[in-house]
Amino acid sequence: MKVFAETERLILREILPTDVDGMFELDSDSEVHRYLGNKPVSTKDQSMEMINFIRQQYIDNGIGRWAIIDKNTNAFIGWSGLKFVTDLTNNHKNYYDLGYRLIKRYWRQGIATEAAVASLGYAFDELNAGEVYAMADCDNEGSNKILTNIGLKFIEKFYDDGVEINWYKIEKEEFKKLKSAISYKIIH
Template sequence: MKIFAETERLILREILPTDIDGMFELHSDIEVHRFLGNQTITNKEQAKELIKFVRQQYTDFGIGRWAIIDKKNNNFIGWTGLEFVTEQINNHKNFYDLGYRLIKKYWGQGFATETAFVSLEYAFNKLNTDEVFARADSRNIGSNKILDKVGLKFIETFDFEGIEHNWYRVERTEFENKKSNR
């Protein structure tokens, strides 16, 4: 098992086949998917396929979403991190996308912000990229606040699968400035 990063409260590690119950709980919840097109999964075989997809990204790109694990009790909280996007989204292709998704009972505890910041540190310090992008449904106030809080800048709105989304970017120098002002 590869651990990518740690915080005081959390371990950020590769998503494992044994995370199937947590992935099912996360991706079968309609509230979690409220701003994600409400396309929940309905069985553990679908959770297994999601895990397989992420694990293939580790092989193909050396990066993929990470499991968020609570250090206190080893619970699966959700996932966070970077995905290398190869399909075109908002006229961009082959870019690092920051994302996070938490099981509902863990909302409002600062986990998404904490892990998003660590993910950006990883992007700039380990992957040596110059920029990271993110997108959020324009109605998802919580996610939009998190992206702003960790230093991503709103660029524009765009249509993503029939829904208005906000498009964000942060460059290495902007992130370093934000980090030094924390």
């Protein structure tokens, strides 16, 4: 198992097949999927397909979403991290996308913010990315707030499958200037 980063409370590691129960709890919740197209999964097989898809991204692109693990309890909280997007999205292609998704009982505890900052640190410190993008449904107040709080700048709105989406970006130099109060360390 590869660990990519740690924060005070969290371990960010590769998603493993043994995470299937946590992934199912996460992605079968209709509230979690409220701003994700309202398509929650209904079987653990679907969750395993998602795990396999993410693990293939590790192989194909050297990066993919990571499991968020509570250091104290070893509980699966959700996922965060980077995805290298090769498909055209809002006139962009071949870019790093920041994302996160948490099991509902972990919402509003600063976990997504903490994991997202560590993910950005990894993007800029380890991958030497020049910029990272993110997007959120315009109506998803929580996610939009997280993105702006960690320094991403709103660029524009666009439509994806008929849904209005906010498009964000942060550049390496902007991130370095922030000197975030959330400490993280990158694991080599």
